[in-house]
Amino acid sequence: MVVEQLARRFPQLYVRPAQDAEEAYVRAAAKGIAPEPLDLSHFCGSEADWLRTEQTPAGEVEVLFLALRKDFETFLQCTVHRCRPDAIPTAIGANTLIGLADWERVRACYAACRAHWLEGDKEEFGAFLADKSQYRITLVLLSDGPYSALAAERTPYGEDEWVRVSRGIRLYHELAHVTCRRLMPDDTPPVWDELTADAHGLLRATGAYDLTLALQFLGIEDGRYTGGRLEQYLNDEQCQRMDQVVSQVADACAHIDRRLAVARPEDSYDLLLALKRDPALDY
Secondary structure, eight states: OHHHHHHHHOGGGGSOOOTTOHHHHHHHHHHOOOOSSOOOTTOOOOTTOEEEEEEETTEEEEEEEOSSHHHHHHHHHHTTTTTOOOOOOTTOOEEEEEEEEOHHHHHHHHHHHHHHOOHHHHHHHHHHHHOGGGTEEEEEEEOOSSGGGOOGGGSSSOHHHHHHHHHHHHHHHHHHHHHHHHHOTTOOOHHHHHHHHHHHHHHHHHSSOOHHHHHHHHTEETTEEOSSGGGGGOOHHHHHTHHHHHHHHHHHHHHHHHHHHHOOOSSHHHHHHHHHHSOSOOO
């Protein structure tokens, strides 16, 4: 299964999530030492899982799709949550993991140096370790299911079609984040970041920007906040004035909609970067 391939690169996947597993996580993630015996029975695996490379204006990005929700949650526990069995909120359907140490790359470089073991080789290996970009990677992790936990009956799509569309939205939402963080690292107002990533996901997955869906993704319907993703990106002060924030977010989504009605670049990434350079929200 795909997870077996990845465990050779990220040995923390061999550590079963548990309250007392953090020491084993540190040995695996920070030192490349896998626990014995090698065990992946905490993953179910599916023939629908895949790992592939996506091209973006900011370079290549590895993308992992895990079809089973349990495997998605276990993968997050083994990486982001340091092998703690923390609950993963159902609204989280994707995550971008930045800076994962790829121990397969480290071992390959070390083996090449050992084969000759000249002083220059030792220096080369040291230089390799010093340049973390050589072996620390970004991995986009995707799950299946409706985007933003939005039920199909609240969308223009049938149930099966909405699951398929959701995969595309989720993929291109995360690739939007990766692209913007690489090309515009200082430009990260969280709510505007989410609005523009959702816009990019909708455009790539459906060919159009659906203003109603964009608001529903955040939990906004009929001008009111009904509970959803929006509050995840707000601080306490902003949550205290939710009615005002909802109005401003709705105006910002309408701004995106108007821009698309006037002119839309052929390349969705061009639109994404243009929106990021001209924010309609500063938070």
